[in-house]
Amino acid sequence: MHQALTVNLEKGNSRMATSQISSGCAAAMWRRCLASAFRTAFACSIVGGVTLYGPESVIQQVAFPAFSYATVVIIVTDAKLGDTLRSCWLVFYGTVLGVCPAVLSLSLIGPTKLNTGTTAAVVSISAFVVALPESTHLISKRIALGQIVIVYVIACIKGTETEVIMHPVRVAASTAIGVVACVLALLFPVPGLAFFEVRENFKLYLGNASERLKLLVKAFSSEDGTFQNGLISQAKFLNINASKLLRNIELKQDSMKWEPTMLFKPFQKNSGENLRNLETALKGMEMSLTNCTEFPVKMLGSELKNDVALMEEEFLNQVKNIAVEKTTLPQSDMVTDSNLLEALQTSGVPFTIKDLPSLFFIFCLKLIHFKPAQPISPDVPSKQGLTESEKKKGSFFTKMKGKNLIIIRKRRLMQALRCSFSLGLAVLFGLIYNRDEGYWAGLIVAISYAAAREATFRVSNVKYQGTVLGTVYGLMGCFLFDYGKIRFISLIPWFIFCSFLRTSKMYGHAGAISAVIGAVLILGRDNFGSPSEFAIARIVETFIGLSCSIMVDMILQPTRAAVLAKVQLSENLQMLQESVGSISLTSTNKSTTEEMEKRLKIHVNELGKFIEEAEVEPNFWFLPFHSDCYKKLKGSLSKMADFLLFESYAIEVIKQESRKIENKILKEVGAKLEADFKVLKHAICSRIKVLEEVTLVKSLTKLENEYDKMKSCLDLELGKSSMACAIQWSRFDDNEMKKSTNSFLQHLDEIKNMGVDKDVEKIKQEVMLSLSALSFCVNGVFKETKEMEKGIKELVQWENPSSQVDLHVILCKVHALKNSPTMGILS
Numbered sequence: 001m002h003q004a005l006t007v008n009l010e011k012g013n014s015r016m017a018t019s020q021i022s023s024g025c026a027a028a029m030w031r032r033c034l035a036s037a038f039r040t041a042f043a044c045s046i047v048g049g050v051t052l053y054g055p056e057s058v059i060q061q062v063a064f065p066a067f068s069y070a071t072v073v074i075i076v077t078d079a080k081l082g083d084t085l086r087s088c089w090l091v092f093y094g095t096v097l098g099v100c101p102a103v104l105s106l107s108l109i110g111p112t113k114l115n116t117g118t119t120a121a122v123v124s125i126s127a128f129v130v131a132l133p134e135s136t137h138l139i140s141k142r143i144a145l146g147q148i149v150i151v152y153v154i155a156c157i158k159g160t161e162t163e164v165i166m167h168p169v170r171v172a173a174s175t176a177i178g179v180v181a182c183v184l185a186l187l188f189p190v191p192g193l194a195f196f197e198v199r200e201n202f203k204l205y206l207g208n209a210s211e212r213l214k215l216l217v218k219a220f221s222s223e224d225g226t227f228q229n230g231l232i233s234q235a236k237f238l239n240i241n242a243s244k245l246l247r248n249i250e251l252k253q254d255s256m257k258w259e260p261t262m263l264f265k266p267f268q269k270n271s272g273e274n275l276r277n278l279e280t281a282l283k284g285m286e287m288s289l290t291n292c293t294e295f296p297v298k299m300l301g302s303e304l305k306n307d308v309a310l311m312e313e314e315f316l317n318q319v320k321n322i323a324v325e326k327t328t329l330p331q332s333d334m335v336t337d338s339n340l341l342e343a344l345q346t347s348g349v350p351f352t353i354k355d356l357p358s359l360f361f362i363f364c365l366k367l368i369h370f371k372p373a374q375p376i377s378p379d380v381p382s383k384q385g386l387t388e389s390e391k392k393k394g395s396f397f398t399k400m401k402g403k404n405l406i407i408i409r410k411r412r413l414m415q416a417l418r419c420s421f422s423l424g425l426a427v428l429f430g431l432i433y434n435r436d437e438g439y440w441a442g443l444i445v446a447i448s449y450a451a452a453r454e455a456t457f458r459v460s461n462v463k464y465q466g467t468v469l470g471t472v473y474g475l476m477g478c479f480l481f482d483y484g485k486i487r488f489i490s491l492i493p494w495f496i497f498c499s500f501l502r503t504s505k506m507y508g509h510a511g512a513i514s515a516v517i518g519a520v521l522i523l524g525r526d527n528f529g530s531p532s533e534f535a536i537a538r539i540v541e542t543f544i545g546l547s548c549s550i551m552v553d554m555i556l557q558p559t560r561a562a563v564l565a566k567v568q569l570s571e572n573l574q575m576l577q578e579s580v581g582s583i584s585l586t587s588t589n590k591s592t593t594e595e596m597e598k599r600l601k602i603h604v605n606e607l608g609k610f611i612e613e614a615e616v617e618p619n620f621w622f623l624p625f626h627s628d629c630y631k632k633l634k635g636s637l638s639k640m641a642d643f644l645l646f647e648s649y650a651i652e653v654i655k656q657e658s659r660k661i662e663n664k665i666l667k668e669v670g671a672k673l674e675a676d677f678k679v680l681k682h683a684i685c686s687r688i689k690v691l692e693e694v695t696l697v698k699s700l701t702k703l704e705n706e707y708d709k710m711k712s713c714l715d716l717e718l719g720k721s722s723m724a725c726a727i728q729w730s731r732f733d734d735n736e737m738k739k740s741t742n743s744f745l746q747h748l749d750e751i752k753n754m755g756v757d758k759d760v761e762k763i764k765q766e767v768m769l770s771l772s773a774l775s776f777c778v779n780g781v782f783k784e785t786k787e788m789e790k791g792i793k794e795l796v797q798w799e800n801p802s803s804q805v806d807l808h809v810i811l812c813k814v815h816a817l818k819n820s821p822t823m824g825i826l827s
Contacts, residue, residue, distance in 0.1 A: 020649035025241040028204060029503070032197070036078045037499040039192060040516070041492050042331050043178075043185035048524045050177055064150055064174040065800070069520045070447050071178030073513055074142055078502070080194035081186040082255030087139055091179050092141030096132050100167045102151040103819040111155045111162035116431045119156040120697050123148055123442065124424025129447070131419035134412050138451055143546045145423065145446035145574040147171050153427055153439035192533075194255035197248070202275070205245040207277060209278055210316050212238050213368070214283045217312045220292075220361055227621060232289055235424045239286075246275055277367070284646055287639075291780070292357040300419050341587050351739065351745045351752070351772065356779065358774035363650070366769070418556050419449055425548040430541050440541035445549055448510065453609075455561070456553040458616035460546040462511035467542045470494075470518020471535045477523045478531045487523050494519050552806045561613035562625045566695065569630070572637050573692035575600045579644050580781065583687050585674045593648050597641065626798045643777040643784070650777070657763045657770075673771065676744045680778050681734070687785050691792050692812050696806055698802040707813045737782050 047484055050058060051065040062068060075087045105122060114122070130136070150171050155162040186192045212235045219231040320770055351359070422445050430441025448463060481487035495516065502512035521538070579596045611634060614625045658670070699701055724749045751768050789807065797805045 010053075010151060018341050019052075025204060025208070025245070026073075028200060028643060033047045033499040033503070034496065035192065036504075037492075037495040039079075039185045040499070041495045042188070043181040044491065044520055044524060045488070046071060046181035046184055047072060047177055048180075051524075052488070052526055060168055061173045062177050063170040064154075065177075065525055066521050067146060067150055067171065067327040067443075068174045068178040068181070069173050070146060070443070070517060071143065071522055072181055073516050074177065076182040076185060076445060077509075077513060077516075078499075079182075079186070080192050080252060080259070082194050082258035084182050084186045085258045086255070088179055090137050090139040090182065091143050091175060093136075094140035095147065095172050095175055097136070097140065098144035099148030099151065099350070101126065101129075101167045103165060106155060106168070107163070111158070111164065112160055114152065114159075116156070116435075118150050119431065120424045120428035123152050123419045123427045126152075127423040127446075130417050130439055131418040131451075133411065135619060138449070140449070142447050142449050143175060145177065145445055145449055149423065149427065149439055149446050150777060153431065153442060157433065157435060159436070169508055182792040187587065189692055193259055195259060198252045198256065201245045201249045201252075205249070205275055206236055208242045208245065209282060209426050212242070212282055213285075213312060213315060213442045215288060215359075216282070217308060217365075219286075219289050220308065220358075228289065228292075232286065235286055235812035239283075242279060242727075246279060249275065265449070269439045270467075280645065281364045281367035281549075283642060284367070285361055287780070288357040288361040288364065288776070291776075293362075299717040304550070308362070308365065315368060320597065323400075351748055353741055353745070355777070355807045356741075356772060356776040357406075359769060360646075360776040363769050363773035364646075368688075369734065389737055393562050411653070414556055415451060418552055421556070422545075422549045422552045425552065426545040429548065433544060434537050434542065437541055440546070441545035444514075444542050444545040448514075453557065453613070455613040455616050456550055456557075457618055459510050462507050463514045464546055466507060466511035466514030466538060467518045470515040471522065471539055473515075474519040474522030475531055475535050477519070481523075491520060491523050503639070530821035551785070558568075560622065561610050561617050562622070563627075565607065565610035565630055568603065568610050569633060570692055570695045571686055572600070572603045572607055573695065575603050576637065576640060577685050577688045577692065580681060580688065583644070583651065583655065583681065585670065585677055597644055597648060597735050600641050600644070604634065604641055607634050623799065626795060629791055629795045629798065636788045637792065640781050640784045643780045647774055647777045649782075650774045653770040654767050654774075657766045669747050669754075672747045673744060676740055676747065677778070679776075680737070680740050680744075680782070682780075683740075684782055684785055687789065690807065690811050691788060693698070694792060694796065695809050697796075697810060697814065700796070700803040700805070700810070703802075703810070703813055703817070706817055741775060741779060744771075748772060748775070 010164050047065060050066065051062055054062075064294075065136060071091065075091070105126070109118070109122070122359070125144055126148045130141055130148070148167075151168050155167060215231045215235040215238075219228040219235075222228040222231065350753055423442055427438065427442040427443045431438035433441075444463070444467070448459075450459075453508060477487050477490035477494075498516045500510045502509050504512075507515070513825060515700050518538075522535065523564045528534055575596070579593075581601050582593050607630075611627060611630045615627045617625065619625070748771050751764060751771070755762065792807055793807055796807075796810075797803075
């Protein structure tokens with residue numbers, strides 16, 4: 001009963017701590033959203049004060065306050081001082097791209113020659129020139145495109161009244177007022193520095209990591225499986241906040257480069273990377289507990305349990321003692337680590353498969369306390385110290401980049417054409433519908449330009465809804481605050497609402513920005529006519545602009561996201577196979593392995609983007625997108641990428657430690673381990689290769705028809721060879737994997753029982769722990785490969801509901817048709 005009371009008390013304390021961590025993150029989000037709303041409101045107030053209450057001479061020069069507000073919203077939304085200072089340069093560059101060529105064009109063409117058709121053509125050509133360079137920042141492009149629309153469309157509307165030089169200059173002045181307002185809003189009443197937000201997020205993350213570490217260690221030491229599951233669930237709940245905090249830190253670190261941080265104690269430049277390493281280690285501990293099947297842990301004796309608790313206590317104490325300005329992660333004492341390895345060495349009984357999760361937990365616990373010799377994160381691969389042969393091997397990726405150069409240029413060209421045609425058509429139809437308000441159709445396309453592919457229908461939908469919401473709120477503000485220029489005050493609650501709307505899944509950033517602009521264009525201006533007529537005209541013009549964007553995207557990007565997701569899945573499997581095949585205990589090229597892991601992470605993230613786009617893509621007459629299956633496959637790929645990350649680090653530790661000693665027995669055992677590892681690696685690569693080939697099949701019906709046509713002409717030798725390949729792949733099941741793992745563990749026990757000097761003992765223990773972690777990761781990759789096999793079978797069955805899906809049979813037929821000229825079945 002006393003034990004049950006203690007367990008319940010620990011559960012209550014854990015839940016209370018988890019609740020406090022979540023409350024702290026929620027409070028930080030509130031402060032961040034309110035601060036963003038205040039800065040945006042302040043910047044818009046400055047623009048409103050200048051354009052509504054300023055001297056007449058200034059008001060005449062700032063002739064387009066609508067674009068001043070648009071500039072404010074583009075720059076200051078969720079920005080810090082560093083972001084704003086960088087945006088000053090980007091806006092200046094965008095003005096050079098937009099206004100300067102416009103002055104020359106107006107001088108050559110003449111405003112009198114600008115009719116609806118020629119204006120749309122000039123805007124389209126100018127937009128293509130701005131959108132084509134890949135190096136130009138997105139903010140610069142949006143500013144330049146917006147200026148192009150205003151300069152040419154207003155010139156077309158006014159005709160002979162247009163001043164060739166002063167008209168573009170007034171557009172630039174309107175942009176400059178918005179930029180100045182953003183800088184002032186970030187400076188007063190106190191500077192909005194990213195330094196403070198990074199520092200706050202850093203402290204919150206360390207608190208989050210400390211609580212997760214306590215939960216995971218409690219779960220590891222638990223004697224009750226039910227209690228353990230509850231602790232792991234709490235740790236997973238905290239993972240959501242941890243990911244957000246890490247993302248905020250990494251984003252704001254770029255902003256810090258533009259801030260005068262010499263006034264403060266500088267943050268460590270790679271603090272975001274160090275936190276990412278800590279996050280990786282905590283993720284590994286969570287993975288080990290998820291795969292642990294027996295509680296209490298068999299090898300967790302009293303001595304090992306005390307050492308684990310001591311390491312946890314050391315980490316928590318050092319986190320508490322970190323100074324506010326200090327951003328280095330805590331480091332552990334070497335004595336504790338030595339005791340931990342000694343306790344592991346004297347655990348007695350031979351290692352079994354069930355011990356692997358526990359050993360991997362200890363391996364990850366060590367990663368938290370000690371900075372590795374090389375970074376865990378593969379995002380920054382090291383290229384120093386390579387030999388000539390290694391450089392030649394690494395040049396494979398350079399060759400790949402060269403092969404993809406044409407594809408990249410074609411993609412860039414299509415994006416520029418998409419922008420050009422969208423903007424040209426929006427201006428054309430906008431002027432045809434309403435000549436006086438025709439520039440709004442093009443302006444909505446310009447300021448929401450996206451350089452990358454996006455979910456066109458969903459983004460257009462939320463932009464339009466946001467525009468309608470903001471416009472309706474603006475009309476209500478005019479009705480409720482019909483006291484001249486006092487109605488500007490009603491924007492403040494709208495800014496606050498939209499700052500939270502920006503974090504919602506329903507509207508997101510695009511919808512919230514449209515809502516802000518929709519309201520501020522009505523409430524922040526004067527003498528623009530009847531608000532109701534303006535609101536209707538702008539809503540219609542917005543619909544015209546967004547419709548043009550959708551139409552152009554459907555013409556120039558006809559490939560659906562669902563199709564791209566399947567193609568990307570095949571590329572991920574190919575990349576995964578190469579990554580698994582590149583790992584070796586003896587001859588691994590570290591820079592090549594890290595480069596492959598980096599590319600694999602990029603491919604997995606790209607798959608996630610296509611899945612998100614395909615989920616909100618209209619089905620029309622196509623087969624519905626099987627999002628649940630794709631999410632499972634993406635989750636398995638992500639887990640396998642994590643396993644490979646730990647594998648590469650474990651192998652690097654093994655190689656580094658093995659170089660320190662010369663032991664004949666150790667080398668002999670290492671050769672046996674390498675042979676076992678090759679068997680496991682070959683089995684995994686074979687299964688992944690099969691899955692890749694199956695995903696390349698476009699239609700099972702077409703495959704059956706092609707196979708039946710050439711069945712009588714097939715060489716029997718080829719058929720048997722293909723069938724043998726499929727049967728050989730299918731024979732390596734769980735039992736074979738278990739046998740190979742047991743063989744691996746037997747050799748691990750040989751190292752454990754090997755007598756060495758005291759000086760070599762710690763090196764041997766490090767090698768032993770890293771090898772056990774490697775074995776755990778290989779098993780994890782194999783399990784996820786089987787899960788992917790189930791997912792791909794489900795996906796193929798979903799796409800071919802009338803066919804009986806058997807991956808082995810599909811593989812045999814694909815192999816039989818490989819040398820056939822009829823290759824249309826493969827994508």
